[in-house]
Amino acid sequence: MTFILQPTVRKALLAVAAMALTGCAGLQPVNKPGVPGQTVTASTPRPAGVASYFDVLDLMAPGDAVRQSTELASTLTQAQQSPTASNRLRYAIALGAAGHVSSNPVEARRLISDLLAGQNDLTPQEVSLANAFLREFDARVALYADLARQREESERQMKSIGADDDRRYSALNAETQRLKKALAEAERKLEAVAEMERTLTPEGQ
Numbered sequence: 001m002t003f004i005l006q007p008t009v010r011k012a013l014l015a016v017a018a019m020a021l022t023g024c025a026g027l028q029p030v031n032k033p034g035v036p037g038q039t040v041t042a043s044t045p046r047p048a049g050v051a052s053y054f055d056v057l058d059l060m061a062p063g064d065a066v067r068q069s070t071e072l073a074s075t076l077t078q079a080q081q082s083p084t085a086s087n088r089l090r091y092a093i094a095l096g097a098a099g100h101v102s103s104n105p106v107e108a109r110r111l112i113s114d115l116l117a118g119q120n121d122l123t124p125q126e127v128s129l130a131n132a133f134l135r136e137f138d139a140r141v142a143l144y145a146d147l148a149r150q151r152e153e154s155e156r157q158m159k160s161i162g163a164d165d166d167r168r169y170s171a172l173n174a175e176t177q178r179l180k181k182a183l184a185e186a187e188r189k190l191e192a193v194a195e196m197e198r199t200l201t202p203e204g205q
Contacts, residue, residue, distance in 0.1 A: 050125055056090050062099035072102060085120035089130055096137050105144075109137040139193040143186050150179050 059071035072094050079091040088111065096108025112134045115122075122130065157172055 050123075050129070052086075053090060053093060053126075053129060056094050057097065060094050060097035060100060065101065068100040069102070072100070085115060085122045086126065088115050089122070089126065093133055096133065096140075098140065105137040105140045109134060109141060112137070136193065139190050143190055146186060147183060150182060154179055 056071065056075065060068055062068075075087070075091040075094040079087045092108045092111040092115070095102070095111070096105045097103060098105075112130050116127070116130055116134070154172075154175060157175060
């Protein structure tokens, strides 16, 4: 079952990522071709622009399942055919993004953890972004685990209710309302996690 987070959570995460990437202006510009008669200095391969990660988030936003599946397949293909650190990070972000049927924050968290643990050529800004998503996926995994436990408890109680037991039926209704409130509270906590990331991420990294 896929849970779709409140829009404010995604906005807060985007704010975190934006603050983590404010240092991208410090990257040196790519050498431009010289005029005729001048020697052109070959530029070294550089990590993809940070804007590409925001493009992934935009394309994985809820609203169009075909667009989401197309972008997820595209990032997977790029990661498989050219497994650079930036391509692998874009795929992990797409895979873990909330609001699509194939969302898998558990696997996305593993992919980012493996990426950061090994050798990579990510810029400091990309590392900050990866860590921000790693913490966000951690929070979502914990949230989903808690919701799953509560759902199992609710199902267990439902099985134990007799057809004519009005009192226990009323108690189950009350429990259902409590679970709904717990879900809302859990989402508020997740939003607070994203807000904390926005607050704690040093500006200008």
